[in-house]
Amino acid sequence: MIIKKDSKVAVVGDGSWASAIVKILLNNVDQLNWYIRLKEDLDYIKNRHHNPRYLQSVEYDTTKLNLYNTIGETVADADIIVFVIPSAYAAIATEKCSKDTFKDKFIVSAVKGIIPEIHQTTCDYFHHEFKVPMEQLGVVSGPCHAEEVALERLSYLTLSALESENADYLANLFSTKFIKTKSSDDIFGTEYAAILKNIMAVASGIAHGLGYGDNFQSVLISNAIREMKRFVDEVHPITRDIKNSAYLGDLLVTAYSQFSRNRTFGNMIGKGYSVNSAQLEMNMVAEGYYAVKGIYEINKKYNVDMPITDTVYRILYEKISAVMEFRLLSDILD
C-alpha cells in the first residue's frame, strides 16, 4: 500500500511526545484527529488550547483539531495513525478495538518499548494482533526530547517504512522549520534501537548512582552502541550504519540527558532504592524497566552477547546487587 496524497492523520496518545507530535503535524495538515483519554483533558484542550498535563506552553490551533476520547472514533476516518501510547499501556488501550479498527490504515509507531507479557514491539503488536501488513507499518525515531520540540529547538527525526515512497511521505509529513527529517527502510532496526537505548540509559543512570564518573560513562556508552548493533544486526540483518542519528544519536540524547526518565530511574536504583520505591518516588514508569525484560526474553531466541542488558536485567528482576553486577560488568567492558 502506498500512502495517498493528503491522507488524513490521527494521533493516538496524549503524553508529552504525543503533544509534541501534534504540534509538529499541525504545521503540515489542515485537520488532525487526536485521541485524548480523559474527557476533562479533552474539554480543557478544546476550551483553553493547551494540554493541561504535558508541554503546557504549547498552544494548539483547535480549529484544526478533532478531539475524541475513544480510539475507534479517532482513527475511523483517518488513513495514517501515529500511535504514541507507552508500551506498558498499549495493550490495555487497544483492547476495546475490533480487529477491523486498523484495517487499511498505515500505523506509525512513535513510542518505543516492549509490550509487557507478550514481549512484542509496537510494530510486532499491530502486525500480529491487528493483522496490519508490514508494508503498512512505520516508525518515527529521535533523537528528540519533546520538551525541545515545544521550544522549537532544531531537532532531527528519521521516518522508516519498508516502501521508500511511504518513508518519504512520512518524512515530508513531519518536516517543519524546526524539524529536519530523513527517511529510512529500517523499521525493525530503528524500533529496536529506540527500545534498547532505554535499557542503556537505565544502565548509565545506575552507573552514575553508584558513583562511576564521566570516564566510565563514555566507555559504557561506546560498549552500549556496539551491543545495540550486535542485537539489531542479528534480529534484522540488513546494511545499516549504527552511527546514524536514529541509532547512536537517539542513544546519546537519552543516556546523556539529566531529564531522561530511564536515566533517573537507573540513578535511583544505583543509589540503593528498590524498583518499587523508585517507581513510586518518580510517579511514573521508565520504559527501560519493561524493555529490559522484553529484550532479555526475546534474546533467548537470538543469543546475542548482551552484557549490559543482562546486567540491568539481573539488577532489576533478580535483585542482584548493583555494586556487584557493575563490578563484574566493568571487567567485560573495553
Added chain:
Amino acid sequence: MIIKKDSKVAVVGDGSWASAIVKILLNNVDQLNWYIRLKEDLDYIKNRHHNPRYLQSVEYDTTKLNLYNTIGETVADADIIVFVIPSAYAAIATEKCSKDTFKDKFIVSAVKGIIPEIHQTTCDYFHHEFKVPMEQLGVVSGPCHAEEVALERLSYLTLSALESENADYLANLFSTKFIKTKSSDDIFGTEYAAILKNIMAVASGIAHGLGYGDNFQSVLISNAIREMKRFVDEVHPITRDIKNSAYLGDLLVTAYSQFSRNRTFGNMIGKGYSVNSAQLEMNMVAEGYYAVKGIYEINKKYNVDMPITDTVYRILYEKISAVMEFRLLSDILD
C-alpha cells in the same frame, strides 16, 4: 625494537594529564623520571609531595621520583618516554634537544594535538624531527579526564604501538586497580581521533553557546564520529571499529563534559566572544584551536568530506559568523 622488561620510564610534562599519568605509573614502577619545567615547582613537589598547579589533591611518593628540569636529563637514562607536553609548546620545549636525545628510546605520545606551523601530530613530529622509527612510537588514548584519575575513579585507556608486544607492554605499564587498559596497533588512528575529538568538542561548545539544544547535540556528535571515521580511514586505512572507547568513548567524554576546555572555548565563541578574548578569559589555550587549523591543512591532501571541521575552521580562522555557519551546517547534518 621490542621494549625490554623493567625498562626505565620518564614522563615529560607537568600539566594535569602528566600529573595523572605519574600517579598511574607510580603503581607499577620503582623509579620514575619526571620533567618539571620550573625549578620552584620541582622544589615544591620534592618538599611537599604535591604538584602545586595541577591535581593538587594527589600525593606522590617522592622516594620513587627523580625530578629534573631539563628534558635532556629526564630522558637520559630512560627507555620509555611518555611525552605529555601540549602540542602548542612541543616544538619549543624540545628545541634544545639534540637529534640524539631520543635515540633508541620508545616514545609514547600522551597529549594529542597538531603542532602549529608544521602541522604534524606528536608521533609525526618525533618521527620526522628526531628520526624515531615508527616501531618506537606509541600512543596512550582516553577516554580519561585527569581529574577522575586523581579521584581513582575507574577509567579505561588504550595503548597503541605497531608491534603487539610493545602495545601489550605499555598496556601492562598503565594498568592499575582503577585503570583498565587494552592494547591496539592503531597508533595513527588513535592519535588522529584524539586530535579530531577536540575539534568536535569545540563544535559542540559553539552549538551550545548559540542556543542549540540536546537534540541537536546528539545529531552533531553522531555526525562527528562519522566524520572522524572518514578521515582516519582515509589517512590510515586499516580495519578499525570507530565505536571503540579509544575513538567514540574519547569523543563522548570530551564533547559531553562541562569541564572540557575545548567545549568551554567553543561555548564562548558561540556566545559571541572573539577568539582572542575567549583565550584571554580562559587563560589557557584549547587544543582544538590549533587542531582545526592543522587538520584543515592536512586535509587539503586527502580531501575528506569534513563539514564540521570546515565549519569550525571558518568560524575561528576566517571570522565568519557562527550563527550563519551553523545554519548552513544544520542543513548538512542528518
